[in-house]
Amino acid sequence: MGEVASNPEKNDRKFALPVDSEHKATEFRLFSVATPHMRAFHLSWISFFACFVSTFAAPPLIPIIRDNLNLTATDIGNAGIAAVSGAVFARVAMGTACDLFGPRLASSSLILLTAPAVFLSAIANSPAAFLMVRFFTGFSLATFVSTQFWMSSMFSPTVVGTANGLSGGWGNLGGGATQLIMPLVFSLIHSSIGSTKFTAWRIAFFIPALFQTLSAYAIFFLGQDMPDGNYVRLEKSGEKHKDNFSQVFYHAITNYRGWILALTYGYCFGVELTIDNIIAQYFYDRFDVNLHTAGIIAASFGLANLFSRPGGGMLSDFVARRFGMRGRLWTLWVVQMVGGLLCLLLGKIGSLSGSVAVMLVFSVFVQAACGLTFGVVPFVSRRSLGVISGMTGGGGNVGAVLTQVIFFRGSRYSTEEGISLMGVMIMCCTLVIMLIYFPQWGGLFCGPRKGVTEEDYYLSEWSAAEKEQGFHKMSMKFSENSRRERGRKGAAAPVQSDPPTIV
Amino acid sequence: MKIPAGFLVVCLMFSCFVATSYGVLFSSLKDTLIVTATHTQDQVLKAGEEQITVTWRFNQTYPAGTDSAYKTVKVKLCYAPISQKDRKWRKTVDLLKKDKTCPHKIVARPYTASNNSFTWTIERDIPSAVYFVRAFALNAQEEQVAYGQTTDAHKSSNLFTVQAITGRHVGLDVASICFSAFSVVSLAGFFYMEKRKGKVAQQK
Numbered sequence: 001m002g003e004v005a006s007n008p009e010k011n012d013r014k015f016a017l018p019v020d021s022e023h024k025a026t027e028f029r030l031f032s033v034a035t036p037h038m039r040a041f042h043l044s045w046i047s048f049f050a051c052f053v054s055t056f057a058a059p060p061l062i063p064i065i066r067d068n069l070n071l072t073a074t075d076i077g078n079a080g081i082a083a084v085s086g087a088v089f090a091r092v093a094m095g096t097a098c099d100l101f102g103p104r105l106a107s108s109s110l111i112l113l114t115a116p117a118v119f120l121s122a123i124a125n126s127p128a129a130f131l132m133v134r135f136f137t138g139f140s141l142a143t144f145v146s147t148q149f150w151m152s153s154m155f156s157p158t159v160v161g162t163a164n165g166l167s168g169g170w171g172n173l174g175g176g177a178t179q180l181i182m183p184l185v186f187s188l189i190h191s192s193i194g195s196t197k198f199t200a201w202r203i204a205f206f207i208p209a210l211f212q213t214l215s216a217y218a219i220f221f222l223g224q225d226m227p228d229g230n231y232v233r234l235e236k237s238g239e240k241h242k243d244n245f246s247q248v249f250y251h252a253i254t255n256y257r258g259w260i261l262a263l264t265y266g267y268c269f270g271v272e273l274t275i276d277n278i279i280a281q282y283f284y285d286r287f288d289v290n291l292h293t294a295g296i297i298a299a300s301f302g303l304a305n306l307f308s309r310p311g312g313g314m315l316s317d318f319v320a321r322r323f324g325m326r327g328r329l330w331t332l333w334v335v336q337m338v339g340g341l342l343c344l345l346l347g348k349i350g351s352l353s354g355s356v357a358v359m360l361v362f363s364v365f366v367q368a369a370c371g372l373t374f375g376v377v378p379f380v381s382r383r384s385l386g387v388i389s390g391m392t393g394g395g396g397n398v399g400a401v402l403t404q405v406i407f408f409r410g411s412r413y414s415t416e417e418g419i420s421l422m423g424v425m426i427m428c429c430t431l432v433i434m435l436i437y438f439p440q441w442g443g444l445f446c447g448p449r450k451g452v453t454e455e456d457y458y459l460s461e462w463s464a465a466e467k468e469q470g471f472h473k474m475s476m477k478f479s480e481n482s483r484r485e486r487g488r489k490g491a492a493a494p495v496q497s498d499p500p501t502i503v
Numbered sequence: 504m505k506i507p508a509g510f511l512v513v514c515l516m517f518s519c520f521v522a523t524s525y526g527v528l529f530s531s532l533k534d535t536l537i538v539t540a541t542h543t544q545d546q547v548l549k550a551g552e553e554q555i556t557v558t559w560r561f562n563q564t565y566p567a568g569t570d571s572a573y574k575t576v577k578v579k580l581c582y583a584p585i586s587q588k589d590r591k592w593r594k595t596v597d598l599l600k601k602d603k604t605c606p607h608k609i610v611a612r613p614y615t616a617s618n619n620s621f622t623w624t625i626e627r628d629i630p631s632a633v634y635f636v637r638a639f640a641l642n643a644q645e646e647q648v649a650y651g652q653t654t655d656a657h658k659s660s661n662l663f664t665v666q667a668i669t670g671r672h673v674g675l676d677v678a679s680i681c682f683s684a685f686s687v688v689s690l691a692g693f694f695y696m697e698k699r700k701g702k703v704a705q706q707k
Contacts, residue, residue, distance in 0.1 A: 063592070067630035068670055072589035105697060112690040116683030123671055123679050197628045198670025206678070213686055220693050232701040285591070288601070 015227065022477045023227035024156040028163055036224040037154045041163060043223045044103075044147040045170040047111060047215035051140035052174025053181065054118045054208040055083055056276055058134060060179045060295050061186060061201045065130070068198040075127040077409050080277040082135035084400040090142035091397065095390020098149040099248045099383075102231035104223045107146035111216035114140035118209035122202040140212065141397070145390045147171060152378040152385055153226050157482045158317060161328075161375030165313015168374060169305040169367065175276045176302020178208070179295050243383070243471075251461045252387035257380045260432050261373060261388075262395025267429040268336055268369035270399020271343065271422060275301055277400075278408050279359070282415045287352040297356060304363040311364075312371025324487025325379065325441035329433060332372040333444060336430045339365035344423030347416040366426075370396075379438070379482060382475045383461040441485050448486070454479035526600040527647050535569055536576075536651025537562050538638045542663040550667045551627035557609060559638045559651060561616040572648055573614040573640040578621065581605035581652070583662045586632035599647055605637055614640060631667040 016034030017025040025037040032038040058065060062076060071079075090110070097106035117136035124130050151163040185207050190200040225231045235242045252258055280298035283289050289297070312335065319327035342362035349355045373392065381388045403425070407418030437443035439452040458479045462472040541556040542548065548555065557578055561570050581604050587593045595604045607629060610621045635654040639647045654661050 066590075066592075067628075068667070070631050070667075073591055074589055105693070108693065109690055112686045112693075115686040119679045119683045119686075123676050125669060125671065196668065196670060198668055199672065199675070202670055202675055206682075209682065213682070216686075217689075230700075232697055235701075 019227065020156045020477075020481050022156075022474065022481060024154055024481070025227075026156045026158055028155065028159045028166075030166070036227055040150050040154050040223060041167055043215075043219050044107070044143075044150050045167040047107060047212075047219055048143045048147045048167065048171025049174040049177070050208065050212040050215045051111065051114070051143045052171055053178040054114075054212050055134075055138050055141055056175045056178045057118070057137075057182050057205060057208045058083075058121070058130075059277060059280065060182045060298075061204070064186070064197050064201045068201070069124065069127060069130055071127050071130065075130070077404070079127075079131045079134045081401055081404050081409070082131050083138040083277075084141070084273050084397050084404075086135050086138040087141040087144075088394045088397040088401065090139040091145050091394035092387065092390040094142040094145040095149070095252075095386040095388065095393070096245065096249060097386070098146050098389075099243060099386035100245060102225035103146040103150040103153065104219055104225050104230060107143050107150075108216040108220040108223075110142055110146070111140060111212055111219070115209055115213045115216070118205060118212060121205045121209075142390075142393070144168065144171065145386065145393045148374055148377065148389045148393070149386050150225075152389070157378070157484060158321075160378050161313040161316035161320070161371070162310065163313070164374040164378070165316070165371035166310040169307075169309025169313075169371060172272070172305040172309060172367070172370075173303060175273075176299045176305065179280070179299035179302065181207070183292075183295060247466075248384045249387055252381060252384035252391060255381055255384070255388065257436050257438075258388045258391045259395075260436055261377060261380065261392045262398070263429055264332075264336065264433055265370070265373050265392045265396040266399020266402065267426045268339065268366050268373065269393075269396035270401075270403060271339075271366055271426060272363075272370065273397070273400035274403045274408065274422070275363075277404065278415065282419070283352075283355070286416060287355070289352070297359070301359060301363045304360065305367050308364040308367035309371040312368030313375055314371075315368065316372045316375025320375070320485060320487070322488055324489075325376070325438055325485040326443070326447075327487060328372065328375050328485075329436060329444055332369060332376065333430060333433045335365055335372055336369040336433075337427055339369050340423050340426030340430060342366075342423070343426055344420050347418070347420030347423065376436075379485060381461060382458045382478045438485075454482050454485075458482075526598050528597045529599055529602065529647075529650075530597050532639075532647060532650045533565075533569070534651060534656075535562050535565050535649045536560070536638050536640060538578075538636060538651040538653050540636050540653050540663075544661055545663065547664045547666055548625055550625045550629045550631075550665055552625075554622055554624045555636075555663075556620060556622040557636055557638075557653075558620040560619060562651070570614070570616060570640070570649070572642045574643050575611060575641045575645075576614050576619070576638050577611045577641060578609040578636065578638045579605035580607035580609055580629065580634050581637045583633040583635055583654070584658055586634070609636065625665055627668050629665050629667060631665060633662050633664050635662050 015023065015025070015037070016032065017027050017029060017037050020026050029038060033042055058079070065071065066076060094106055094110060114137060117133050121133040121137065124133050147167045148164050151167050152160055155163040182204060185204045186200050189195055189203050190197060195203060226234065228234060279301055280294040283297050284294040315331055316328045319331050339362060342358060342365055346355065346358045346362055349358055377389055377392050378385065403422050407413055407422055408415065413421065434444050437446060438457065439449045440454050440457050442448045455476065458475040459467070459472055462475065466472060536559050538557065538559045559576065559578065582593045587595065587604070593603050596602045609623050612619060612621070635652055635658060637650055637652040640649040642648050
């Protein structure tokens with residue numbers, strides 16, 4: 001199938017790309033589908049794209065659905081919130097599942113378990129049913145976590161930002177593509193098959209549902225958890241130790257950096273989800289464009305993900321070459337702040353062309369901030385990478401729920417007031433990045449502590465007993481490979497040290 | 504109707520920076536047409552199956568010559584206030600260009616002062632809601648100059664309900680459920696295959 005066969009002499013294993021000591025690729029070749037690295041990349045972004053298409057398949061067809069199911073504006077708003085709230089806990093659960101079972105099984109399971117919600121959307125008959133199917137379909141957005149986890153397992157620190165950014169960005173593209181795909185599928189069914197509108201939208205939902213199901217099959221049969229093989233095989237043969245859930249979870253939730261990144265991600269990705277839900281009706285209502293035009297404008301916001309989120313990831317890797325982790329953190333802070341400023345501006349602009357222009361620049365900055373966030377996440381923890389990714393990802397959805405509930409529900413604020421206030425909130429919440437500090441690399445304002453090494457940080461996640469059994473070997477290798485996060489200046493600093501002390 | 508309509512116009516002008524504040528206002532139209540329909544008060548009609556017959560004529564109590572500009576009549580199906588509640592896309596706005604109260608066309612005919620009638624089968628894409636019928640008289644420039652409706656000025660009397668089709672079919676229901684079940688079953692299959700692979704690896 002897709003697995004790289006193991007040899008007794010592991011060093012003889014041939015990979016299509018150059019690899020480091022953990023067999024993670026040190027180069028990223030976009031147009032290759034070589035097993036296992038690039039194949040994992042393409043499988044993960046395509047499946048995540050499919051999940052995004054399904055989750056946001058309803059918004060472009062709302063004018064038809066709201067008449068068929070007799071929805072009120074409140075029903076529609078609640079369903080939009082439900083669509084993004086399910087993934088809050090699903091993402092944390094997914095992170096745990098990745099740590100314990102591997103991204104291949106975790107993501108294909110989730111995708112197959114949420115596909116029924118998309119199929120059953122076709123037979124929804126009431127506002128309550130509509131809310132339920134959007135809620136359960138939204139769980140599939142947890143595949144984001146398995147995508148990032150998989151990329152962090154396959155790609156070395158030098159290119160992990162790029163890999164994460166491209167897979168996340170091209171997946172998020174689904175949120176924009178669906179605004180074009182669903183109306184197209186709908187009108188094809190309505191005109192060529194001749195179904196009435198109220199039947200055509202139902203049939204249209206089978207397209208994202210089937211796409212989602214097929215992508216799960218592809219992951220299962222063609223994918224592989226790690227460069228050396230799948231978890232199941234690696235664990236049974238003793239190459240990988242099957243970790244303990246409560247320890248993994250404990251080390252994730254006690255790492256304050258995970259919580260900070262969860263908050264800030266809520267104000268870049270969460271904002272992106274909110275905009276996906278409200279931007280079409282904003283342009284429709286405020287500027288009186290027709291529904292098709294509003295849909296195209298809404299799509300262009302999501303489609304910017306093609307280059308903006310990957311751009312953020314690449315920028316993170318690029319800055320890290322010279323300035324290390326501190327560079328990554330500074331760039332994230334600046335880009336997200338500018339994003340918040342542009343959001344504030346967007347609500348204030350009164351002309352259509354000005355609004356579209358500001359929206360496009362805003363989309364680039366806010367999505368780049370998402371990419372930059374996941375340039376930092378892979379370094380927060382090695383043992384609990386999955387749960388940390390899940391917490392951050394879940395935090396993104398919490399941000400989406402919060403902003404929609406506070407600013408875009410009921411009639412307390414007009415939509416343009418809500419957008420400006422959301423911009424202010426972005427800027428306030430981004431300030432907490434100042435609190436992130438890595439003892440071995442430093443933070444925004446402080447340099448690294450003298451004598452502290454990467455091993456001190458990553459090995460502190462394992463107890464002495466666990467180390468005696470050799471469970472920490474992957475963290476050792478990762479520590480070595482992450483030394484580049486010191487930047488050019490820190491390269492001369494000490495390498496090995498005595499018993500680790502801190503977190 | 505007049506005071507709330509005027510307020511709505513002011514609101515619209517403040518919130519809309521695009522300069523399209525010209526156009527016919529509903530409050531400027533005269534109620535010179537008498538429109539009646541065959542439904543009874545609060546009757547429920549099924550979309551795609553049942554019919555309604557609309558008749559309209561000029562109200563002779565107005566001075567003769569009032570209708571000299573009328574060229575065509577457009578008869579429309581309009582939402583009653585209860586079906587507009589919490590649904591901004593059906594909002595009543597005085598500026599007729601922006602008004603969303605009457606989106607469904609029943610018929611358009613050249614204007615004659617009397618003997619107008621049309622039997623309409625309620626179309627299959629009409630949503631479930633409470634409705635009334637309104638006819639607009641248009642001049643040669645296709646602008647509204649007068650109207651008439653089956654209900655009173657407050658849009659509260661003589662309303663009827665349309666029950667829409669669900670759009671569901673047995674075939675769709677079956678396909679939905681089968682595909683869903685198949686997804687879950689194939690997942691179970693995956694787990695089984697994975698367990699077997701684990702056993703094989705252990706034996707090596």
